[in-house]
Amino acid sequence: MLDEYTAALEEAFTEHQQNAIRRAEQQVELEKKQIERETNKKLSLEQINIRREFGKKQDELKEKLFQELLDRLTEYRKTPEYKALLNNQARKALELADKDFITIYIDPQDEEKLKDLSIPQSAELLVSEYSFMGGIRAVIPARHTLIDNSFQTKLSEAKRDFRFDIKDIMGGEAND
DSSP states (O other), X not given: OHHHHHHHHHHHHXXXXXXXXXXXXXXXXXXXXXXXXXXXXXXXXHHHHHHHHHHHHHHHHHHHHHHHHHHHHHHHTTSXXXXXHHHHHHHHHHHHHTTSOXXXXXXXXXXXXXXXXXXXXXXXXXXXXXXXXXXXXXXXXXXXXXXXXXXXXXXXXXXXHOXXXXXXXXXXXXXX
């Protein structure tokens, strides 16, 4: 009877040990998963911070780039090539208008270039009330058409559509 009782106790003890080992293994697995979740969460937050910093740096570089472009446009407006550009833009606007009356506007800062522009009598050349950083704007009233070749519009479109290409920045070795 004592042997049976001892055997039963040893069996219970063995079963208790196996259950304890199984619970410990489950606890270790749970802890591993918890650590993995916490690590992934920290990694994800760090990735967000890196992307935010990268975005800020891109914005800073974009602003510098467009400020430099604006400075170069200001210098370009002082050149004979700019006068030729105004004449070319005006000529193209006149071609688009065909025989319809057209009003061509130049920037107020370009007023001294007014005498250099050759415009036929079927068009009116005016200095705009509003600055648009150079170039021309034209209106064909008969067609309800606005031609906007202003530097302001071109610059804002370029700024809006501008994207850094990470492959260019990383030398073509970027991985997603």
